[in-house]
Amino acid sequence: MGRFSDLRELFAKANEVKSGDQLAGIAAQSEQERVAAKCALADLPLATIHATPLLEDDVTRLIYESFDEQAFAPVRSMTVGELREYLLADTTGERELKALQPGLIPEMAAAVAKIMSNKDLVLAAAKIRNVTRCRNTLGERGVLAIRTQPNHPADDIAGILLAAFEGLFYGCGDAVIGVNPATDSVETVSAILHALQRFVGAYEIPTQTCCLAHIGTQLAALEAGAPIDLLFQSVAGTQDANRSFGVSLAMLREGRERILEHHRQRTDVQWVGENVMYFETGQGSALSAESHHGLDQLTLEARAYGVARAYSPMLVNSVVGFIGPEYLFDERQIVRAGLEDHFMGKLLGLPMGCDVCYTNHAEADQNSTDNLLMLLSAAGCNYFMGVPCSDDVMLNYQSTSYHDAVAMRRIFNLQPAPKFLTWLEGRGYYRDHQPAALDGALRRELMGQAEELLSR
Amino acid sequence: MAKDLMPEILNRIRQRTPARLFLGRSGGGYLTSTQLALRSAHAAARDAVRDEFDLPEHLGQTLLEKFGIFETTSSARSKDEYLLRPDLGRKLSDSSRELVRANCASAADLQIVIGDGLSTTAVKSQVPTLLPEIRELAETRGWRLGRPFAVRFCRVGILNDIGDILHPEIAVLLIGERPGLATAESLSAYLAYRPRPGHTDAERNLISNIHQRGVTVHEAAARIMNLAEKMREKKISGTQIREQLPDGSRYSLK
Numbered sequence: 001m002g003r004f005s006d007l008r009e010l011f012a013k014a015n016e017v018k019s020g021d022q023l024a025g026i027a028a029q030s031e032q033e034r035v036a037a038k039c040a041l042a043d044l045p046l047a048t049i050h051a052t053p054l055l056e057d058d059v060t061r062l063i064y065e066s067f068d069e070q071a072f073a074p075v076r077s078m079t080v081g082e083l084r085e086y087l088l089a090d091t092t093g094e095r096e097l098k099a100l101q102p103g104l105i106p107e108m109a110a111a112v113a114k115i116m117s118n119k120d121l122v123l124a125a126a127k128i129r130n131v132t133r134c135r136n137t138l139g140e141r142g143v144l145a146i147r148t149q150p151n152h153p154a155d156d157i158a159g160i161l162l163a164a165f166e167g168l169f170y171g172c173g174d175a176v177i178g179v180n181p182a183t184d185s186v187e188t189v190s191a192i193l194h195a196l197q198r199f200v201g202a203y204e205i206p207t208q209t210c211c212l213a214h215i216g217t218q219l220a221a222l223e224a225g226a227p228i229d230l231l232f233q234s235v236a237g238t239q240d241a242n243r244s245f246g247v248s249l250a251m252l253r254e255g256r257e258r259i260l261e262h263h264r265q266r267t268d269v270q271w272v273g274e275n276v277m278y279f280e281t282g283q284g285s286a287l288s289a290e291s292h293h294g295l296d297q298l299t300l301e302a303r304a305y306g307v308a309r310a311y312s313p314m315l316v317n318s319v320v321g322f323i324g325p326e327y328l329f330d331e332r333q334i335v336r337a338g339l340e341d342h343f344m345g346k347l348l349g350l351p352m353g354c355d356v357c358y359t360n361h362a363e364a365d366q367n368s369t370d371n372l373l374m375l376l377s378a379a380g381c382n383y384f385m386g387v388p389c390s391d392d393v394m395l396n397y398q399s400t401s402y403h404d405a406v407a408m409r410r411i412f413n414l415q416p417a418p419k420f421l422t423w424l425e426g427r428g429y430y431r432d433h434q435p436a437a438l439d440g441a442l443r444r445e446l447m448g449q450a451e452e453l454l455s456r
Numbered sequence: 457m458a459k460d461l462m463p464e465i466l467n468r469i470r471q472r473t474p475a476r477l478f479l480g481r482s483g484g485g486y487l488t489s490t491q492l493a494l495r496s497a498h499a500a501a502r503d504a505v506r507d508e509f510d511l512p513e514h515l516g517q518t519l520l521e522k523f524g525i526f527e528t529t530s531s532a533r534s535k536d537e538y539l540l541r542p543d544l545g546r547k548l549s550d551s552s553r554e555l556v557r558a559n560c561a562s563a564a565d566l567q568i569v570i571g572d573g574l575s576t577t578a579v580k581s582q583v584p585t586l587l588p589e590i591r592e593l594a595e596t597r598g599w600r601l602g603r604p605f606a607v608r609f610c611r612v613g614i615l616n617d618i619g620d621i622l623h624p625e626i627a628v629l630l631i632g633e634r635p636g637l638a639t640a641e642s643l644s645a646y647l648a649y650r651p652r653p654g655h656t657d658a659e660r661n662l663i664s665n666i667h668q669r670g671v672t673v674h675e676a677a678a679r680i681m682n683l684a685e686k687m688r689e690k691k692i693s694g695t696q697i698r699e700q701l702p703d704g705s706r707y708s709l710k
């Protein structure tokens with residue numbers, strides 16, 4: 001380790017520049033110190049990382065409980081630098097990488113990401129497809145799914161459904177139709193869950209619905225009779241940061257069990273799998289809750305994936321530019337973080353999507369999201385957000401749009417999830433695997449349905 | 457026929473949601489008018505972020521005098537430092553601590569604080585009507601109200617510092633939200649029961665989106681007081697308090 005006193009310091013200083021690591025006072029002080037850390041990290045044996053937990057808490061215990069010694073065997077004797085070459089090698093394919101997933105702990109994924117270039121992160125991630133199933137199947141090669149995010153500042157049901165409905169004409173909504181409620185109350189969340197379920201039921205849309213409230217609010221709504229497809233929660237990489245979200249590992253485990261039981265009782269739905277959780281994460285969240293314990297934000301993000309994968313999620317995405325410039329200052333840092341998050345998640349076995357976004361106080365604009373969106377599409381990202389014209393009118397930030405979905409699928413020759421695509425073609429919203437032009441008949445249907453939603 | 461209906465339907469959609477719906481597309485791109493409208497809205501939001509807090513301009517002399525509102529500042533010394541150092545925005549400066557100690561009664565039932573946050577436009581649009589409504593509701597309940605003050609370069613964590621200095625039972629922070637493209641007028645109210653150092657968002661409750669097309673000032677005042685009452689009754693705040701919305705509210709089950 002040379003000049004670095006311990007693994008925490010080495011890990012932090014080997015990071016690419018992030019304002020959050022600077023804020024925490026743990027970043028490299030010069031470019032040469034940064035490279036020295038990268039060199040020392042490249043020579044570090046993976047076995048040393050395994051033998052040296054960076055922190056003692058329940059997240060660490062969970063990570064070590066789910067570690068698979070046998071899967072680790074092929075890379076046990078490697079250094080971090082050798083793991084990088086192994087991941088990139090022509091002879092390492094999807095089969096080898098999938099077999100390796102349970103044998104890597106998040107800290108190893110973080111370590112190797114620190115010495116990979118942006119292109120490396122894309123190249124290695126593109127080899128891996130992590131497929132999940134709930135009401136449909138997501139993540140297969142050639143598929144790019146979209147979470148429709150039809151938020152409304154006052155949780156107006158018609159406003160929400162109109163946005164979700166328009167998304168269908170752009171082929172959006174196959175990942176999930178997921179609403180962030182403006183008000184985290186049982187009444188509001190129940191109303192949204194019921195409305196989304198009626199919407200999906202009426203049009204027989206093969207997709208999942210979700211209301212992204214606190215897990216406790218969702219479960220209280222479930223208790224009161226609301227239907228839940230995916231149970232959502234924000235998670236972070238330390239026990240204390242999770243506590244600041246008002247959540248514990250036990251709550252996640254029990255919540256998942258209750259949803260699985262609830263799905264068994266809903267016999268009207270054709271379930272195709274048991275991936276029932278949806279997690280969001282983001283670099284900087286632990287520091288923002290003052291519970292980072294001196295660890296860098298990239299490593300903490302990897303540990304959040306260690307939490308997520310213990311509960312077999314349907315969807316996981318970092319919300320990469322949401323947190324603000326004090327953690328990711330500008331486009332360059334947001335792009336880097338987005339690529340790191342996607343790579344680490346894929347390597348650890350997660351169905352990674354990404355909310356490619358920025359806030360209005362960061363040094364970024366829509367061209368920044370265009371750039372990261374294209375890089376992550378090349379990397380094989382499972383899904384992105386579909387927000388009307390990229391402008392979330394409730395959360396007040398800019399993400400990616402229905403239009404962006406059409407563009408990415410066209411540029412990279414990708415399609416919606418298979419079952420969803422069949423449904424789109426059946427409705428006439430897609431023709432020849434492309435969004436249909438709004439000719440007379442389709443326009444009449446669109447306006448007719450809109451009018452119906454408005455008059456509810 | 458359908459064509460004649462469209463403007464009428466679109467109009468109703470626009471009234472129902474500020475989301476940018478049914479604006480058409482050119483392939484995988486926006487129409488040029490949409491593209492440029494988005495750029496223009498982003499420019500307005502960027503300018504709102506950079507704007508500096510000015511009490512007479514943003515709150516009005518009448519309100520300042522009526523409530524005895526005075527100005528304090530966090531430990532951040534500039535807008536740039538404020539944006540990059542959230543830790544500084546969570547602590548009052550040394551001189552402001554003294555100012556607050558000298559001017560505010562401690563242990564009030566309800567202490568209101570106004571922060572610029574990321575939008576002075578939001579403070580200007582909502583606080584002059586919201587503050588009197590909250591005071592009226594508090595007075596009908598016979599609560600002792602602390603003297604409100606404003607904090608420049610303010611973060612939500614300032615609540616802990618205020619708890620440390622003044623020990624109010626309930627503290628309410630009215631703070632400008634990050635401006636979006638649809639509006640820069642959105643205000644948040646963060647509530648905490650006996651805030652003190654070490655508290656996180658898990659110990660706070662939030663009413664966000666207070667603006668004309670979100671939660672109106674009138675609704676916000678009622679919800680703030682309902683939450684505050686619940687907190688005083690249960691002697692706790694945060695994720696264990698679940699907001700029950702008043703009967704007849706537009707959030708109820710449809």
